[in-house]
Amino acid sequence: ETGVTQTPRHLVMGMTNKKSLKCEQHLGHNAMYWYKQSAKKPLELMFVYNFKEQTENNSVPSRFSPECPNSSHLFLHLHTLQPEDSALYLCASSQDEAGGYNEQFFGPGTRLTVL
Amino acid sequence: EDQVTQSPEALRLQEGESSSLNCSYTVSGLRGLFWYRQDPGKGPEFLFTLYSAGEEKEKERLKATLTKKESFLHITAPKPEDSATYLCALGSWGKLQFGAGTQVVVTP
Numbered sequence: 656e657t658g659v660t661q662t663p664r665h666l667v668m669g670m671t672n673k674k675s676l677k678c679e680q681h682l683g684h685n686a687m688y689w690y691k692q693s694a695k696k697p698l699e700l701m702f703v704y705n706f707k708e709q710t711e712n713n714s715v716p717s718r719f720s721p722e723c724p725n726s727s728h729l730f731l732h733l734h735t736l737q738p739e740d741s742a743l744y745l746c747a748s749s750q751d752e753a754g755g756y757n758e759q760f761f762g763p764g765t766r767l768t769v770l
Numbered sequence: 771e772d773q774v775t776q777s778p779e780a781l782r783l784q785e786g787e788s789s790s791l792n793c794s795y796t797v798s799g800l801r802g803l804f805w806y807r808q809d810p811g812k813g814p815e816f817l818f819t820l821y822s823a824g825e826e827k828e829k830e831r832l833k834a835t836l837t838k839k840e841s842f843l844h845i846t847a848p849k850p851e852d853s854a855t856y857l858c859a860l861g862s863w864g865k866l867q868f869g870a871g872t873q874v875v876v877t878p
Contacts, residue, residue: 697870
């Protein structure tokens with residue numbers, strides 16, 4: 656595997672389900688990010704992890720729970736979601752957080768549909 | 771408050787018809803201005819980073835330029851495979867702030 660991988664690529668879940676999204680980066684980077692992309696809207700930053708420590712939580716509802724066990728893996732645990740949470744969830748990584756100087760590399764995303 | 775605005779929202783070009791996309795911004799401390807390409811159902815693909823006014827970067831038919839208030843992505847003699855959404859992002863204070871993107875369609 657190369658770059659940033661995400662699983663699953665597609666997920667359909669009911670409002671009462673619990674599921675997890677997985678992201679793995681093979682670039683040796685130290686910072687990882689979760690973004691939400693809804694139709695016709697800019698990418699919304701959700702969470703930032705730098706050297707496994709959460710450095711940004713962009714006022715995300717608690718039904719989204721991130722986990723970063725090491726610099727290569729990032730999870731997004733989902734529970735009691737709402738239909739408006741349906742979107743493309745993107746994971747990204749960068750060399751480090753470095754104040755916005757470093758380019759971020761994105762995975763292919765997980766298309767989430769909440770029924 | 772930092773802001774980034776892209777125009778136009780959508781652009782339809784004939785193959786070979788050159789054009790430019792605009793990304794205007796206001797920022798208290800610019801760290802970098804990033805351009806990405808996104809194909810439908812895929813994650814954004816990194817194209818360029820520009821750090822200072824006057825800087826230019828090129829890749830195949832794409833050329834990005836930067837001034838103190840805006841960045842342009844010039845597409846020269848586009849081909850159908852250049853069809854995508856092009857995103858610009860402002861790097862400041864540890865994160866990227868993305869514009870809404872310009873959807874480009876190039877017809878044969």
